[in-house]
Amino acid sequence: MLYEHLGARPRIHDSAVIAPTAVISGDVTIGPGCQVLHGAVITAEGGPITIGAHVIVMENALIRATAANAVHIGPHTLIGTLASIAGATVGEQVFFASGARIFNGALVGDRCEVRVNAIVHRRAVLPAGTVVPIGWVAVGDPVQLLSPDQDEAISAAQPELDFPGHVFGVDRDTPDLMVQLTERYGSSLARHADDVRLDADGRAADSGE
Template identity: 75%
Template sequence: MQFEHLGVRPRIHSEAVIAPTAVISGDVTIGPDCQVLHGAVITAEGGPITLGENVIVMENALIRATVANSVHIGDHVLVGPMASVSGATIAEEVFLATGTRIFNGAKIGARSEVRINAVVHLRTVLPAETVVPIGWVAVGDPAQILSPDRHEEIWAAQRELDFPGYVFGLDRETPDLMVQLTERYGRGLARHANDTQIG
């Protein structure tokens, strides 16, 4: 299914193959020989999404751009099943395995691998040919790659990246943070009420 969102329709190359149960919404450009499989969602929430050539987006993957963070995915990238890419730049020949999570402002260098259930956190920069092991967390610039049992070190680096401030424009110390966050984010998402299905 394809949707016009905020007055912009997806642009899909004639040689791309989009599964009938995939959802493509808004300012999305999909290049030649891309494959978008069943259940995948590619949604431009105010910022553009560009997929190069020969990108594979597997079942139930999510790719989301925001006003502040567009998405660019280079040529010959595989986005695995149930992976999530939000507002990030992915260079060419990158492998994002099943269940990976790539957060806003992240940059992943060419020929890198983010393995099963690994996380590349907010504003993290991975140089070319970096490997994030299964279930590990990459955080910061320069990136630290840490096992999940090193929570205090991950949190120390993550706190400086300021997720609520960077993504939602809210101070982490706000007493009613989740009230303000959900109301603000909900208003933005409500803009889908005016979407038009085009295919």
């Protein structure tokens, strides 16, 4: 399913194959030879998404850009089932295994591997060829690779990240933080009420445009 969002329509190369149950919304460019499988969601929430040639997005994966963080994915990258990439820049020939999580502002270099259920935290920078082991966490610049039981070390490596402020525009010390966050974020997401569903040729599905 294709959607126009905030006046922008997906641009999909003729040789790309998009499953009918995938969702592609907004300012998304998908290059030649790409495969987007069933249940995948690629949504540009105020920022663009660019996917290079021969990228495979497997079942139920999520790629999401924001106004603060665009997404770029280099060619010949594989994004595994249930993996998610939010506002990150990804190089060429990268492998994201099932359940990998890549967060806003991360930079993932060429030929990296992020293995099953591993996490690349906000603003982490992975040099080319880095391997993040199964379930481990990559954090910081220069990057540290830490096992999930090292929660104190993980927290110490990222005290300045301010997730609510950077991602949602709400200061962490705001009274009623979650009230402010959900109302502001909900208002932004409500713009999807004006989305226009497109047919396979990129025309408005209901208007014959």
